[in-house]
Amino acid sequence: MMNLTTLWQGAHDALSPGGPAAAAVDGLWKFLWITAAVVYILVLAAFIYSALRKRRDTADAITESGARLAVMIATGVTVLILFAFLIVDFGTGRKLSAAEPDALVIDVTGHQWWWEVTYPSADPSLQVTTANEIHIPVGRPVVVRLHTADVIHSFWVPSLAGKRDLIPGYPGRIRFQAASAGIYRGECAEFCGHEHAKMSFLVIAEPADSFAAWLAGEHGPAAAPATESARRGEAVFLEGRCVMCHTIRGTPAGSRVGPDLTHLAARQTLAAGTIPNRRGWLAGFIMNPQRIKPGVLMPPNQLSPADLHALLDYLGSLR
Helix, strand or coil: CCCHHHHHCCCCCCCCCCCHHHHHHHHHHHHHHHHHHHHHHHHHHHHHHHHHCCCCCCCCHHHHHHHHHHHHHHHHHHHHHHHHHHHHHHHHHHHHHCCCCCCEEEEEEEECCEEEEEECCCCHHHCEEEECEEEEECCCCEEEEEEECCCCEEEECCCCCCEEEEECCECEEEEECCCCCEEEEEEECCCCCCCHHHCEEEEEEECHHHHHHHHHHHHCCCCCCCCHHHHHHHHHHHHCCHHHCCECCCCCCECCCCCECCCHHHCCEECCCCEECCHHHHHHHHHCHHHHCCCCCCCCCCCCHHHHHHHHHHHHCCC
């Protein structure tokens, strides 16, 4: 799996397909730009030829008939090119919408400005909810059912699939598959407010056994605090404002306003991909989130140094 250095350097690449859906989109794009480049060169060559050729009498019947023929040929070629575009585009669309009976189904809901990720299950006790990270098994098709909790967002993982809008009241879906293990960066591609630019997520593709182990770990509630400092941190969390917005399964905290924090310490980033998930960054975000992500809906928290360190010990134990 890629490390954080790789995460921040070049993991967002629309020109390096990481799966069949992205490869289909890449093939369509290459066909379009190569065709457009050929047409551009031919038109430019015709223009240069016309500019350099010797002037003839405009009343010359041969010249007029030749011009008419050239226009007719150009029109016919244009129509053929447009039909070719239509056929190739239609074929790509069929590939992207093909049914996948064994696909993994994931629900993703866009919020201002973070992503809620749910792995549904017929047994409610086995349903998993996390935030800003989508874990998938390598080589297995994935169907992501898209929803929005507020305004229009757009789900885009350039290396795995095209863009799909999340429109209020209109559930959507997108299909993709990762051909190899790795971390693929995704973005919101539709302006959705002040912090639109800091609304990223990660798709983490891993071998099937690693994915199964991760999912099994996510089923469980938060681990009970094992140290005196962590127990004090749990009390700080439950007695302060944190409990009004966040869920930690296995505790009285059950709000759905903000991200589920049950396994926070296992995630790679904080604030929807804005900062790495490290103790110092987490402390800064808790105390003054507006400085790190201006416009974020999380309010500042005035904690004493002792309470802050205890809270960090508790949150750091949530794996």
